[in-house]
Amino acid sequence: MPTSGSAATSDRAEVDTIIVGGGFFGCGLAVHLRRSLGQRVVLLEMEEDLLQRASYANQARVHNGYHYPRSLLTAVRCRVDFPRFTHDYRECIVDDFEKYYAVGRDFSKVTAAQFRLFCERVGAPIQVAPAAIRKLFDPALVEEVFTVREVAFDAVKLKEIVLRQLAECRIEVRLRTEAKCVRRLEGGALEVTCRTPEGEDRITGAAVLNCTYSRLNKLLIDSDLPPIRLKHELTEMPLVEVPDEVRGRGFTMMCGPFFSIMPFPPRGLHTLSHVRYTPHCEWMDGAAAGWRDPYAVLRRAVRTTSFPHMIRDVARYMPCLKGCTYVDSIWEIKTVLPKSEVDDSRPVLYRRDCGLPNLTCLLGGKIDNIYDIVAVMSAMDETRRA
Amino acid sequence: MSESSGQTPAAGRAASPEATIPSKRSSDCFVSVVAPVHNDADIVEAFLREVIAVVKREYENYELVLVDDGSTDDTAARVASFLEQERCIRLIRLSRRFGQDIAISAGLDTVIGDFVVVMLPESDPPELIAEVVERCRRGPGIVYGIRAHRPSESLVMKVGSRLFYWYFRRVLGVDLPPNSTDFRAYSRQSVNAITRIKDHLRYLRTFGTYVGFGGEPFVYQPRPRRARLRSRTLGEAIGLAINMTVANSTRPLRIVSVLGLALSGLCVLHIVYVLLLHAFVRDIVEGWATQQVYGSVMFMFMFVILATLCEYVGRLLGEVKDRPLYFVLEERTSSVLLVDEQRKNVVTETD
Numbered sequence: 001m002p003t004s005g006s007a008a009t010s011d012r013a014e015v016d017t018i019i020v021g022g023g024f025f026g027c028g029l030a031v032h033l034r035r036s037l038g039q040r041v042v043l044l045e046m047e048e049d050l051l052q053r054a055s056y057a058n059q060a061r062v063h064n065g066y067h068y069p070r071s072l073l074t075a076v077r078c079r080v081d082f083p084r085f086t087h088d089y090r091e092c093i094v095d096d097f098e099k100y101y102a103v104g105r106d107f108s109k110v111t112a113a114q115f116r117l118f119c120e121r122v123g124a125p126i127q128v129a130p131a132a133i134r135k136l137f138d139p140a141l142v143e144e145v146f147t148v149r150e151v152a153f154d155a156v157k158l159k160e161i162v163l164r165q166l167a168e169c170r171i172e173v174r175l176r177t178e179a180k181c182v183r184r185l186e187g188g189a190l191e192v193t194c195r196t197p198e199g200e201d202r203i204t205g206a207a208v209l210n211c212t213y214s215r216l217n218k219l220l221i222d223s224d225l226p227p228i229r230l231k232h233e234l235t236e237m238p239l240v241e242v243p244d245e246v247r248g249r250g251f252t253m254m255c256g257p258f259f260s261i262m263p264f265p266p267r268g269l270h271t272l273s274h275v276r277y278t279p280h281c282e283w284m285d286g287a288a289a290g291w292r293d294p295y296a297v298l299r300r301a302v303r304t305t306s307f308p309h310m311i312r313d314v315a316r317y318m319p320c321l322k323g324c325t326y327v328d329s330i331w332e333i334k335t336v337l338p339k340s341e342v343d344d345s346r347p348v349l350y351r352r353d354c355g356l357p358n359l360t361c362l363l364g365g366k367i368d369n370i371y372d373i374v375a376v377m378s379a380m381d382e383t384r385r386a
Numbered sequence: 387m388s389e390s391s392g393q394t395p396a397a398g399r400a401a402s403p404e405a406t407i408p409s410k411r412s413s414d415c416f417v418s419v420v421a422p423v424h425n426d427a428d429i430v431e432a433f434l435r436e437v438i439a440v441v442k443r444e445y446e447n448y449e450l451v452l453v454d455d456g457s458t459d460d461t462a463a464r465v466a467s468f469l470e471q472e473r474c475i476r477l478i479r480l481s482r483r484f485g486q487d488i489a490i491s492a493g494l495d496t497v498i499g500d501f502v503v504v505m506l507p508e509s510d511p512p513e514l515i516a517e518v519v520e521r522c523r524r525g526p527g528i529v530y531g532i533r534a535h536r537p538s539e540s541l542v543m544k545v546g547s548r549l550f551y552w553y554f555r556r557v558l559g560v561d562l563p564p565n566s567t568d569f570r571a572y573s574r575q576s577v578n579a580i581t582r583i584k585d586h587l588r589y590l591r592t593f594g595t596y597v598g599f600g601g602e603p604f605v606y607q608p609r610p611r612r613a614r615l616r617s618r619t620l621g622e623a624i625g626l627a628i629n630m631t632v633a634n635s636t637r638p639l640r641i642v643s644v645l646g647l648a649l650s651g652l653c654v655l656h657i658v659y660v661l662l663l664h665a666f667v668r669d670i671v672e673g674w675a676t677q678q679v680y681g682s683v684m685f686m687f688m689f690v691i692l693a694t695l696c697e698y699v700g701r702l703l704g705e706v707k708d709r710p711l712y713f714v715l716e717e718r719t720s721s722v723l724l725v726d727e728q729r730k731n732v733v734t735e736t737d
Contacts, residue, residue, distance in 0.1 A: 308416060
């Protein structure tokens, strides 16, 4: 079965594309490649199930542009993708809650007037929140509160949709299969060595798509390829039971060292995330410190919750949040491109021929980036054909 | 004290079995320490080390907020190096120098603690943090430091400061405790009240009295970190005295109004006198001297009145402009790389 030796050509590869990482992007691209290009695809996932890591452990927000007053391009992209995503994945969309954005007075990087103007420019619906909502905030610290339209997704339902799509396309999914390294065979095909519960396995494909998010560099480094400069954060999102005033509502404070409290549909709780306290530590791949396996960092981190810090800060802006009851925390690694530290943008990383021809690395920050990636992929295929 | 005994840490422990939370004696209170720094590169590291040692020993939950008031030396860089080693430190850099009281205010605007200790790196002893917090927990909204002795200074300053405190207490009716310093512990309630005051001329020492909530003095021995403490010049001291007076009381204005009224009364009497004289006495030759004295007295008071009005009009203008108190250049938070055990996970070999 392993196609080693000089006779191996890309034609003789078992499949067209091996996708490493069964998160939302990995699955979405598998479906895209199968449906649009008719490719033979195999999907490798190290966990017991798909969409278990960053696709699950996030604030479940479908961005509608509001979040990026300092990156117009990202905001406009969100606005374009929002209706598509909420339509294509409507079964997992949760929109039975009201969403408010508040603008802080001190330490805020935007003013209320600026924020409003920005929203109007990108065409995101915005209006001043009703008095009953504004009353929940301390006027000394909060300049204005706006009603906006933003929704959440239920990560568990999203997984069901994705599973159904994969089944419809008859895509082979190998769970509990960790891709260890990639090498190029003489004929040009790529061979992925995997670790499975049964032992080591090999699979060959014409192309490999690395969609492993925080572990992008793990595969590269273990394959003796140069890593990509990425920034990782060990993040904590407390899950809380909210007081009545907040039930069925989501609040986000813009734009600085503030917080966001959003419904988390799979658990029926709210997630609390805080710009200052959600990241517990951060590190950069490729820096002098060497390289760390993000999952090992996550596994070994001393998980002392920052909830006492968060709740004290949050209650200054919204005194009623003092009534939150801490339930649990979601710990996950968040990976971003170093660039976005400056301007807050969330571009998608799409790097082809990453050390090896036909090895593509892919990193998206938001769930609706799937459309951007598909668009870029199609455009590149066209230029390749031309 | 209602011992709610930190519900949240307990819940946190339950959720993450690996978490080890040492029991500290003040585990159920969150303490924030605020320190303004300005060109303090020479002392800031020693100060930070001492404060960190104290808060780590005493509290489970704490934060240390340094506000850099437009330093031109490498104070910010030195603090930044601590952010990588120690948890729960924040550095807030203001866009330029705004003055110590505004820097402290910027810190108070952002702290999250149940109790907040403000201290100056130059002279305040970190080992007293636990004690002032403990006193503050017992009830008073503010525990304010009183230095046990004033640093040696000139006779003019000594007399001047006495006069100033006397004037404040007796004439203005503002109780400014003599020799009080910026070393203070605030309860959350009093911090919330103080951060609502957006006056541009800020004297936190008098705000404490203004917001109420009760205050308690705390006599301590300052511990200078420099051989020569930075002290005010006579000019600065006089300017400060005038500003504080104007900022804290409209009573001088009242005195001037009363004075003006009294003098107008005097004028009326004088006019009556002159008219009577004119009516009943012939052949007036004397009066030149009276005119002179009268004129100069009137002018003197007029200028006093004008000067006082100018001061207040100036302040009014300042407050009416309603500009932000300060601008923040950046905020940086501790980002401690993981402890040693993580070092083992660094992949050096690539299989």
